[in-house]
Amino acid sequence: MFRSCLLVLATLTLAASAQAATFIVDTTSDAMLADCDDGVAADCSLRGAIALANANPDADTVAFDIPSSDPGYISATAHWRIEVSSGAFPFIQYPLTIDGYTQAGATANTQAPDEGGSNAVLKIEFSGANAWSNGLHGSQMTVRGLAINRFRGGNLNLAGPGPHRIEGCFIGTGITGMTAPGDNASNIGIRVSSGNVVVGGDTPDARNVISGNSYIGISDSGGTSSPPNTYQGNILGLAADGSSLIAGRQDFGIYASDAPQGSLIGGTSIAERNLFGGHGFSAITITGNPLNPPVAPPPTRILGNFIGTDWSGELPRGNGLNPASPSQPYPSVLVGRLYRCGASIGGDAPGEGNLIAHGGQAGVAVGGCHGASILGNAFVKNRGIPIDLAGSSNFDGLTPNDADDADGTEGSDPQWLYRGNRYQNRAVIDSMVHVAGGATIELTYHVDTAIEHAAYPLRIDIMRGRGGQPEALVAIDLYEAGDAQQPRVVSFPAVALQGQPLILGVTDADGNSSEFESEILFSDGFEVIP
Numbered sequence: 396m397f398r399s400c401l402l403v404l405a406t407l408t409l410a411a412s413a414q415a416a417t418f419i420v421d422t423t424s425d426a427m428l429a430d431c432d433d434g435v436a437a438d439c440s441l442r443g444a445i446a447l448a449n450a451n452p453d454a455d456t457v458a459f460d461i462p463s464s465d466p467g468y469i470s471a472t473a474h475w476r477i478e479v480s481s482g483a484f485p486f487i488q489y490p491l492t493i494d495g496y497t498q499a500g501a502t503a504n505t506q507a508p509d510e511g512g513s514n515a516v517l518k519i520e521f522s523g524a525n526a527w528s529n530g531l532h533g534s535q536m537t538v539r540g541l542a543i544n545r546f547r548g549g550n551l552n553l554a555g556p557g558p559h560r561i562e563g564c565f566i567g568t569g570i571t572g573m574t575a576p577g578d579n580a581s582n583i584g585i586r587v588s589s590g591n592v593v594v595g596g597d598t599p600d601a602r603n604v605i606s607g608n609s610y611i612g613i614s615d616s617g618g619t620s621s622p623p624n625t626y627q628g629n630i631l632g633l634a635a636d637g638s639s640l641i642a643g644r645q646d647f648g649i650y651a652s653d654a655p656q657g658s659l660i661g662g663t664s665i666a667e668r669n670l671f672g673g674h675g676f677s678a679i680t681i682t683g684n685p686l687n688p689p690v691a692p693p694p695t696r697i698l699g700n701f702i703g704t705d706w707s708g709e710l711p712r713g714n715g716l717n718p719a720s721p722s723q724p725y726p727s728v729l730v731g732r733l734y735r736c737g738a739s740i741g742g743d744a745p746g747e748g749n750l751i752a753h754g755g756q757a758g759v760a761v762g763g764c765h766g767a768s769i770l771g772n773a774f775v776k777n778r779g780i781p782i783d784l785a786g787s788s789n790f791d792g793l794t795p796n797d798a799d800d801a802d803g804t805e806g807s808d809p810q811w812l813y814r815g816n817r818y819q820n821r822a823v824i825d826s827m828v829h830v831a832g833g834a835t836i837e838l839t840y841h842v843d844t845a846i847e848h849a850a851y852p853l854r855i856d857i858m859r860g861r862g863g864q865p866e867a868l869v870a871i872d873l874y875e876a877g878d879a880q881q882p883r884v885v886s887f888p889a890v891a892l893q894g895q896p897l898i899l900g901v902t903d904a905d906g907n908s909s910e911f912e913s914e915i916l917f918s919d920g921f922e923v924i925p
Contacts, residue, residue, distance in 0.1 A: 496540035648679055765815070
């Protein structure tokens, strides 16, 4: 009986010790200060608070209450800098929330994506002093309201199992979000090697600014079989105002190499829109090891983003211009791996189309894989063609149609795997005339793709645009197997073109989107755009 009572008491003691705790950081010191006693000054560092949290398997919180008398207080910007000088930070082992908005004077962003950038006021800066180490890293992290920079191993490393949430932070910039530290050598803003990650969100307070990192804003190598990751509402490449370029710009925005399938970049609402601007290379890259399961996995979806503009969608902030070597520009969105692409760019539902503008080369480039559907997007003033299908890396402009569309078919070429979207043939416009007193356009077209070389029916997108770059969808026609390689006639209201050129796109039932074909209609017929 006595031993049973002892066992009960021990169980109760263990249960009480596992309760969630809040540790209040009250110093910018990088020493292991882990007393964290209420009413005792300068006894709880961020390093010490994480060590205490690692001793408790329950979900803890790290808050901040650092006085202005602290040596790490910077009066010019009224913020506190925690600079790492004692080696790598502890790996976060259990669920932990680190909330910079608990520091007095910090306020979260209140602007929606169509109202501006981020007006968040941050007060805690976590800096790596260009050390070859990680910043915050571990499992099940929620990080809010911190400016994190100058960690060469990655400012944030989401390495352990999720869930992870990163909200309202400035990753790679200084405390204002408007500039990067002059000697910032952090290679990667957020390094993701797990699933169940959410960076940003659909509320203004969740928006992150991920800019000024020397290499990649977000690197996702979480593994194709991991739970999906979500990236929404963030500013990548630009300053916190959503417009200004940052000196020492990032090379890439999101670089997804073997990212979890079914991941989401953006969304269908304005609140979920990511803003990508000013990257030297591609804003979004989807790549990785060959993806060839028996059944096509859920693709990584790229939806509703502004790629290459400021927050308003009006001012050019192009990606892929490669300022260091302007003669070698990059596509704004690059999809390249072997077998299946595992990517879907845009869509038919309201808000799914991306704005892809002012890029240095193609709007979207697909190489070395098939099944990348590219639908419902607006392309504006990109220096290359909107969609460029190529081999593994040779993006060289319009690909000639071939008879029967055989050049992307298994067996016709030992290198067929390296042909982007199987080099799906473009639609050919046979004639285009005004009828019904000019109120209707009658279009005759055909697609020279044999039934055995594509998955029918073929979807034909009829669009309007400028300079061969589509801005809006006018109509969708289905080119059935019975129509294969034969002329087909379709009519639509002339007013739908608004005096702009007609542009056609082809996507087969397996999601292989073609490059575009464009014509301009005059009162006496039609004429090919030079």
